[in-house]
Amino acid sequence: MDAWLELARGPLFAATFLVMVLGLVRQLGMQAVQLVRRRHLLRRARWRVILGDAFSWSLPLGHLVRGTVVLTVVSILFHLGVVLVPLLLADHIAMWERLLGVTLPKLSVGVADLLTIVAIACALLLLAYRTLVPRARALSRPRDYLALVLVVMPMVSGYLAAHPAWNPLPWQMMMLVHLLSAELLFVVIPFSKLSHMVLFPLERLSQTYWQVQPGAGERVAQALLGEEARV
Amino acid sequence: MAIPESALSQGSPKVKPESWYSFHVDEAPAGDRVERFLAAFAAILHYGGYRGLLDTYVAALGRCSRCTVSCPIYQVTGDPRDIPCYRTHLLLDVYKRHFSLSGWVRSRFGHGRELTEELVDELAETVWRCNACRRCSLECPLGIDHALLVHLGRYILSMARIAPKALQVSVREQLEGKTRNTSKLPRAALISNLEFLEEELEELLGLPVRFPVDQPGRDMVFFCAVSDYLMEADTLMGNAAVLFAAGDAERWTIGSGNFDAINYGLFYNDWHLERIIGRLMEEVLRLDGRSILIGECGHASRSAKEYVPVFGGDGAYPVQSITEYTYRCLQAGRITLDGRVITERVTYHDPCNMARSGWIVDQPRAVLKSFVKNFVEMEPHGRANYCCGGGGGLVSLDETHEYRMEVAGRLKAEQLRQTRANICVAPCANCKKQLKELVEHYQIPCRVVGLHDLILQALVIPGATDPRQRREYMATQLE
Ligand code: HEM
Numbered sequence: 001m002d003a004w005l006e007l008a009r010g011p012l013f014a015a016t017f018l019v020m021v022l023g024l025v026r027q028l029g030m031q032a033v034q035l036v037r038r039r040h041l042l043r044r045a046r047w048r049v050i051l052g053d054a055f056s057w058s059l060p061l062g063h064l065v066r067g068t069v070v071l072t073v074v075s076i077l078f079h080l081g082v083v084l085v086p087l088l089l090a091d092h093i094a095m096w097e098r099l100l101g102v103t104l105p106k107l108s109v110g111v112a113d114l115l116t117i118v119a120i121a122c123a124l125l126l127l128a129y130r131t132l133v134p135r136a137r138a139l140s141r142p143r144d145y146l147a148l149v150l151v152v153m154p155m156v157s158g159y160l161a162a163h164p165a166w167n168p169l170p171w172q173m174m175m176l177v178h179l180l181s182a183e184l185l186f187v188v189i190p191f192s193k194l195s196h197m198v199l200f201p202l203e204r205l206s207q208t209y210w211q212v213q214p215g216a217g218e219r220v221a222q223a224l225l226g227e228e229a230r231v
Numbered sequence: 232m233a234i235p236e237s238a239l240s241q242g243s244p245k246v247k248p249e250s251w252y253s254f255h256v257d258e259a260p261a262g263d264r265v266e267r268f269l270a271a272f273a274a275i276l277h278y279g280g281y282r283g284l285l286d287t288y289v290a291a292l293g294r295c296s297r298c299t300v301s302c303p304i305y306q307v308t309g310d311p312r313d314i315p316c317y318r319t320h321l322l323l324d325v326y327k328r329h330f331s332l333s334g335w336v337r338s339r340f341g342h343g344r345e346l347t348e349e350l351v352d353e354l355a356e357t358v359w360r361c362n363a364c365r366r367c368s369l370e371c372p373l374g375i376d377h378a379l380l381v382h383l384g385r386y387i388l389s390m391a392r393i394a395p396k397a398l399q400v401s402v403r404e405q406l407e408g409k410t411r412n413t414s415k416l417p418r419a420a421l422i423s424n425l426e427f428l429e430e431e432l433e434e435l436l437g438l439p440v441r442f443p444v445d446q447p448g449r450d451m452v453f454f455c456a457v458s459d460y461l462m463e464a465d466t467l468m469g470n471a472a473v474l475f476a477a478g479d480a481e482r483w484t485i486g487s488g489n490f491d492a493i494n495y496g497l498f499y500n501d502w503h504l505e506r507i508i509g510r511l512m513e514e515v516l517r518l519d520g521r522s523i524l525i526g527e528c529g530h531a532s533r534s535a536k537e538y539v540p541v542f543g544g545d546g547a548y549p550v551q552s553i554t555e556y557t558y559r560c561l562q563a564g565r566i567t568l569d570g571r572v573i574t575e576r577v578t579y580h581d582p583c584n585m586a587r588s589g590w591i592v593d594q595p596r597a598v599l600k601s602f603v604k605n606f607v608e609m610e611p612h613g614r615a616n617y618c619c620g621g622g623g624g625l626v627s628l629d630e631t632h633e634y635r636m637e638v639a640g641r642l643k644a645e646q647l648r649q650t651r652a653n654i655c656v657a658p659c660a661n662c663k664k665q666l667k668e669l670v671e672h673y674q675i676p677c678r679v680v681g682l683h684d685l686i687l688q689a690l691v692i693p694g695a696t697d698p699r700q701r702r703e704y705m706a707t708q709l710e
Pocket residue numbers: 057058071072075079082083126127130144147148151194196197198200293294295372373
């Protein structure tokens with residue numbers, strides 16, 4: 001067991017973390033290539049509006065429109081836990097120091113516990129929403145449920161590992177589950193919609209795609225309808 | 232999910248509730264539609280520069296369901312096929328399955344959604360029932376612009392020769408016909424219409440306000456939706472009156488070679504879009520004009536504003552909408568509006584193509600509030616307005632009347648009723664047509680007019696009739 005734990009803690013962690021970082025860098029790189037290709041269009045982009053929108057969605061309190069109020073609040077609480085706890089939990093800070101050599105401010109144990117519990121509850125609510133509300137169910141695909149489950153697993157196992165009174169398994173076993181599920185998540189993130197954690201400000205720029213390339217339409221028409229293409 | 236038998240396969244124009252959404256294609260498409268769809272998609276991907284967009288969307292789509300609250304159509308139908316994100320998925324599925332490596336690999340294992348006849352039908356149905364109002368982009372946390380994919384979907388379909396007949400016929404006349412405009416208005420008819428309008432204006436104002444035609448070297452060349460020349464006399468007279476009052480009577484002209492700003496290409500086809508913009512620029516060049524002035528029309532303003540720079544390059548002609556122009560004149564003190572004339576309760580409808588990007592929201596309100604005492608807003612309004620229900624070219628498809636009334640325009644009608652306004656101002660030819668049909672259909676006691684219709688009544692011009700007399704005269708004319 002200890003050997004497994006060592007593996008999950010050391011090489012496996014480093015490897016999967018690297019996969020995530022590289023994967024996300026690749027996603028960002030692809031976006032950068034798109035931006036460079038369209039740089040002549042970016043000049044005419046409505047930057048104030050685009051940046052304003054992206055900013056307003058970072059903490060979407062301005063988007064409590066009728067019909068999404070509950071969803072928004074739940075989503076914000078969920079994200080609070082999902083973003084803060086992995087970064088700032090005391091035990092994680094030690095890990096970041098060991099791994100990356102950076103020292104982050106630390107959450108008090110009580111706050112971290114609360115955030116985790118709230119995030120787990122919110123994730124379950126999101127799952128229920130997807131399963132029970134027709135409009136969400138119509139859109140959902142297996143991978144959407146899976147994403148939520150994958151995100152919840154490290155949170156649940158981490159919480160249990162930190163609270164022996166609740167933990168049905170030996171600590172080492174639970175820790176192993178925690179590590180492996182987190183590592184699975186690392187691998188999945190860059191190849192799924194979870195990559196929104198880095199991509200989300202960039203999608204706004206898709207507005208610039210309205211500005212099509214000069215001459216493209218003509219070439220499409222000729223390719224499909226011949227030289228004498230007519231409407 | 233089965234879709235209702237579409238007019239596509241059944242070819243009959245009978246409107247059943249289930250076929251509300253259906254549209255009427257130009258010519259009975261011969262040959263394999265799946266194949267043609269894929270060929271068109273391939274060509275557009277190859278030349279069109281949409282690949283980056285699709286890859287981005289494939290990576291990002293969250294399926295969070297928020298767009299359901301923003302789409303006025305889904306709110307009425309509750310049909311999952313009307314969820315913006317659902318529709319986007321249909322197209323992205325085809326893209327992934329047929330045009331990406333991973334899709335190809337997955338298909339080897341029996342995964343992924345193969346394009347079938349039924350899927351082509353469903354795509355056609357879903358993209359043509361959307362108003363392309365872009366309201367869903369506001370409530371998408373990722374800023375996904377579902378209407379852009381509707382545009383792409385329609386582009387592909389129309390290049391596969393699956394497009395509504397009414398639009399195709401109009402564009403064909405505009406680009407390849409004799410009259411070069413969507414209403415088939417001959418040059419001679421234009422000239423006599425303008426003469427008639429000049430007489431009217433003289434009667435109304437007591438001043439010789441002209442519609443200059445083919446004057447070379449003018450600052451502004453004016454284009455409006457050509458239907459205005461047939462249906463919106465007051466709007467046009469208001470436009471000319473403002474230009475006159477601001478001292479610009481000698482600085483603008485209409486070109487008789489091309490006077491139609493309608494650009495259905497914006498709704499469904501990049502090829503048409505570019506050619507129509509090219510036509511505008513040609514006319515300005517022919518007249519040695521210096522800038523483009525677009526009349527009261529949302530999609531015409533947006534297509535010119537956004538695409539003249541795209542297709543015209545760096546030295547492209549500046550574009551402004553008449554709404555902006557009038558606003559600037561008012562700001563600069565070049566025109567005055569009489570606050571005593573309009574006593575009714577007035578509301579303002581934002582044309583999506585002007586308001587959604589935040590481009591023209593405050594300007595018309597500043598103009599209206601400067602002379603309308605009793606102004607009331609619809610809720611929601613501005614960037615978050617509801618589409619009139621005729622967006623995306625639907626208003627030009629008579630077959631969609633029932634759909635536009637019962638589904639697409641339903642929330643708008645409700646909004647309008649709640650304002651209890653007597654007058655609804657909408658500076659857009661398409662919106663006005665749809666709104667007029669709506670107030671009739673729902674029997675809402677409200678008159679739909681253009682912005683410059685009201686301005687024409689309230690404009691103070693030295694030497695002209697008093698606005699209050701003018702109003703009486705117009706009231707008798709109306710009866
Ligand atoms: C770092 C900044 C992040 C931002 C700005 C962000 C933003 C968003 C947004 C805008 C949504 C859209 C839907 C909604 O609000 O319901 C969303 C959904 C979601 N996010 Fe994040 N996110 C971030 C980080 C993360 C992280 C680190 C995770 C977990 C690894 C995560 C997991 C999820 C999941 C699972 C959903 C889908 C919820 C559903 O089922 O609807 N997010 N996020």
